[in-house]
Amino acid sequence: MKLEKIHHVAIICSDYEKSKKFYTEVLGLQIVQEVFREERNSYKLDLAIGDHYQVELFSFPESPARPSYPEACGLRHLAFAVQSVEEAVAELKEKGITVEAIRMDELTNKKFVFFADPDGLPIELYEI
Structure with a gap:
């Protein structure tokens, strides 16, 4: 196996709006796509870092x-x-x-x- 690069980093947050504001407004990451997945009662926010990497921000109800x-x-x-x-x-x-x-x-x-x-x-x- 030859790994090419990091594709993404996934983060589960406890307060979606607070974390969305932090990663976009404080850190300046750019929103690529935001999706609400009704069947999971969960948001998935794809955030770009430059041209190469992506952070996936998830909200799941009652995450431990x-x-x-x-x-x-x-x-x-x-x-x-x-x-x-x-x-x-x-x-x-x-x-x-x-x-x-x-x-x-x-x-x-x-x-x-x-x-x-x-x-x-x-x-x-x-x-x-």
């Missing part, structure tokens, strides 16, 4: 809570590449988002920072 901190077993975090961590942090803070202190990757000497989505999903911004 999941531990969501960087050192929990399972998916560790969602990371986005940015040109400037400082500029991204300033923009997030202007939008009222709590952001951790900027750190330095000891192996690459690149800056990175963590913050959380409305459900506490850890999100990383990594400077390229």
Whole structure:
């Protein structure tokens, strides 16, 4: 098997409208398609990141809570590449988002920072 690239990342949120606003207005992802699936009582929102990747935002009634901190077993975090961590942090803070202190990757000497989505999903911004 030869994997070509990441096709998408799927996120289940607890408050669809709140998460939709966060991913589109705070992070600036572009809406590709929004569908309400009546048989599942669920929204599916496809969001574009540049020209290559997609985030699928789902709402499901009564989804169970999941531990969501960087050192929990399972998916560790969602990371986005940015040109400037400082500029991204300033923009997030202007939008009222709590952001951790900027750190330095000891192996690459690149800056990175963590913050959380409305459900506490850890999100990383990594400077390229």
